[in-house]
Every structure is written in C-alpha cells, then in structure tokens.
Amino acid sequence: MDDRTCNVGWPDAIYAQFRRIGIRQVGYVPDAGHSRLIELCVGDPEIHDVVLTTEEEGVALAAGAALGGQRAALLMQSSGVGNCINMFSLMKNCGLACLTVVTMRGEFGEFNPWQVPMGSITEASLKLCGFLTYRVENAADVEDIVAAGCDMAFSGDLQVAILLSQRLIGRKVWTR
C-alpha cells in the first residue's frame, strides 16, 4: 500500500484556502504526506511551484515573494523545520509573513526512529523561532485551522506554522 492513498480530501481543503488567500508561490521539498497538495499547486498556472533542495531555501523564497508583493507558502516535513532555524530570523527581523504547512513525522506510530528526535521538538522549535503553531489532528478540522492560520499570517505579517499530525496524514506503511 502506498501511503499517498491515505491522502484524500484534506489536501484539497488546504489548496482551497491557498486559493482563497491568494497564495502565488509555493516552495516545497517533495514529501509523501504533501504529495496531493503539491500536485494541486504544480497544476495551478497561477502558482509558481518551486522545488527546493533544502527547506531553508523556501524561507528565503517566501521573503522575496513578500517583498515583491506576493504571498507564499512553504510545504515541508517536520525534519525540514530543523534545516530552517537560522533562516527564520529573516522573517522575524523584517516582519515578513511566513506560512508553513508541516507534515509531522516521528510521532504517532512512526516506524523509523531516526525521525523521532526532530519530530519530537518540531513544535517547540517553531515556537522558539517566534512562530504561532496550530496542530491539526482530525481531517474535519483542516479547513478551519488552515483558514485561521492563513488569515493570521497575512493580515499581520506573522509567522505561522500548521502542523498536520502523523495520525491525520496516516502512518507511513513500509513494504518490503
């Protein structure tokens, strides 16, 4: 079974919020949990989809987008948050809106212990970096929480992270 098959419905709700709020640039590091949302963004001619070599590139991308008058979102996995920490200082120092949607690894039912050290400090790290964090545990809450997070980020030039719990995205099923 491919873990992407767990991934129906809520990514479309996130995409709908991106459209509503006028997201024009989406930076991402490929991620199974975000695969459907990435497909939707790549297929949208009004969104610049930017595949990154590492997540902190996306933070700087979002800064450039904001300075140029466009709204950006950054899609990553919890491990990527650790890669971004110094670059986040750009958003805080300059008061730039930053919206990131993070798929969590290293928590509920994680099969790979190497994901646990970063996954277990992801939310705390984001808070230390000045982010408002919102966790989503249930698919039914995705629309509401993502909408609120988008509004917070872009109406106040704040740094906002939406954390999609591993229970929501589905355990990664490992097949031999």
Add this chain to the structure above:
Amino acid sequence: MMERREFVRRLLAGRGDLLVVCGLGSPTYDVAAAGDHPLNLYLWGAMGGAAMIGLGLALARPDRRVAVLTGDGEALMGLGSLATIGVKQPANLAIVVLDNQHYGETGMQPSHTSAGIDLVATALACKFAQAQAISDIAEAGAVRDLLHGGRGPILVQARIACGDTPRVLPSRDGHAIKLRFVEALGASSR
C-alpha cells in the same frame, strides 16, 4: 583583481529601478557605499539566503530586474539554490558574486573558491543562461548592461582584491528596510 568598491559603484551607476539584494557582510557595505537606495535590501544575516530572496522577488515581479550582490562565502552556503534557480529559469535574475576567495567578516580565512571550486562551472551545470568570471574593472560596464538587459538566470563571478575596506553601515533595522523597499516598489502583500 578589481577593487570592490569601485566595481560595485560602476555596476550600480544609473541603476534606475533595479532591485538589489545584498548578501550579508561586505556586499551590504559595498552597496551602501555606492549610494543608499530604497530598493536596496540590506541583509545582516540569513546567510545562504540571498539568491533565493532574489528568486522570490524575480518571480513576484517579472516586470522588474533583480540583482543579487553577494560574497563567495554566502553564495557557497546557498549552493543548492543555484540548482533551484536553474529549475525555474527566471529571465530577470542576476547574481553577482564578489569573490575575494576569503571570509572577510571572520578573519579572512580562505573560502572554497580559493581552492579552485568553480562557481561559474557550477552555475552552468545548474542551467544558468549565462555565467562568466571577470577580473578586469574595464568589464564592469558590460556586467552592468547584463544586469539590466541580459537573459537570466545570470551568474557573474567578479574577482576582487582581498583587502581591508572601510565599513559603510546602512540601517540594521529589518522592519525599516522592508517597509522602505515595499513602499518604493508599491508591493504590499497584505
């Protein structure tokens, strides 16, 4: 080898509405010394991010030209972003690496370029439309023309002398730098 201040001064002469992202350290001082301007984005940190800020700006404003002026150390920290820029092929983006082959802010330790690591070859391998190295100040005018009209993405490795240059310090207030830039560009995202 070129003297950095004179090179940057020639590069930005008659700059018009060029958007300029300055890598932290000496490039920020060089650009400030060439003349303060609301469309200068002075960085004092975020090392490795200058080229990607340039990409975000270039995608947001395809009607404008974007120049990233940065150092060899800063460019090396964001080497992966050359690949990311190569994927997007922004025609309006140019990166000028002021390469003195050393980390000037931290005591002039040699950087990778001093060992022959080749940024021009890297940019070409990353599908930049144009990449070249220059070491003669007489070529500054041609690079200036590239910034304003050359097809990007462009990378220019400008070989500059490794000397002590007096610091010219622009504002360190990130909010003030942002607000001034956004207002001058007429580009609020709120």
